[in-house]
Amino acid sequence: MAAPATFVVVVALVAAALCGGVCRAQDMDNEWARYRGFFGGGGTLLPQSDVDLLEFPLNLEYLEAEFFCWSALGYGLDGIDVNLTGGGPHPIGGQTAALTPFVRDVATQFCYQEVGHLRAIKQNVRGFPRPQLDISATNIGKIVEQAMNTTLDPPFNPYENSLNFLIASYIIPYVGLTGYVGANPKLLTPQARRLVAGLLGVESAQDAVIRALLYERGLSRVASYGVGVAEVTAHISELRNELGRRGVKDEGLVVAPGEGPEGQTVGNIIAGDRYSLAYDRTPEEILGIVYGTGSPAQAGGFFPQGADGRIARGLLM
Secondary structure, X not given: OOOOHHHHHHHHHHHHHHHOOXXXXXXXXXXXXXXXXXXXXXXXXXXXXXXXXXXXXXXXXXXXXHHHHHHHHOOOHHHHOHHHHOOOOXXXXXXXXXXXXXXXXXXXXXXXXXXXXXXXXXXXXXXXXXXXXXXXXXXXXXXXXXXXXXXXXXXXOOOOOHXXXXXXXXXXXXXXXXXXXXXXXXOOOHHHHHHHHHHHHHHHHHHHHHHHHHHHOOOOEOOOOOOEHHHHHHHHHHHHHHHHOOOOOOOOOEOOXXXXXXXXXXXXXXXXXXXXXOOOOOHHHHHHHHHOOOOOOOXXXXXXXXXXXXXXXXXXX
């Protein structure tokens, strides 16, 4: 059980007194450094490894909050609670999406859920300012083209209609939920595990809603591209597997015979492994995906200047 903060301070002071001036200032600095890592945000006691694993998802939560809020409301965190941005730069290319009332309602709920996630994480760790994000139609269109391995004419625009928005939404929350699955067994404290479990529950629910809405439109054609919705999701999942570089951890809405739940369906409304358990990903895999480069050391994609936090910064070139 971790010692209370006041006990840590008392121990350090008593140790200094017993040294009687023999201990050097460097020794005290080393002693404080041992305990400094146990402080998250707001004076909470967390080991440094838990702090790092809780801070890393802020990158994805910032991304989701800005994309959903801009799509639904026409403004992002700066118009909701500027304090949550930490003074970070405005996202590139956010705009109001042309959505049906139903899809806009869903997007609005997602928007405020992500705002809540940011608040929850920052109540436990200090976090960092919003990194530079690129949620422009041009950037997301390039991701879809990368997945389809072709140049689309006209370019894919996630803000053009509800179907395009849902396809773009398919790209984002699933990556975050696999990160939470991967982080959970590495966390040391019940406080951190409880937070991640709560975040995972809602992120996975968001992904399920998106997949269900797309599954209903599985045979619909996407704009003038002559490609079905299910085929597009398969290509996006294949791209994420390729960029993650750790095998199959992603599946589209329709899979080959024998690859669905228990090998009994080709419909795949929720992605999962052979036991229908959620796939996990490491920060390295996630960064390779959201950067669009396949490498956690090469920024790009949604994070043109790279993600933030000790884990992400430590992996950049």
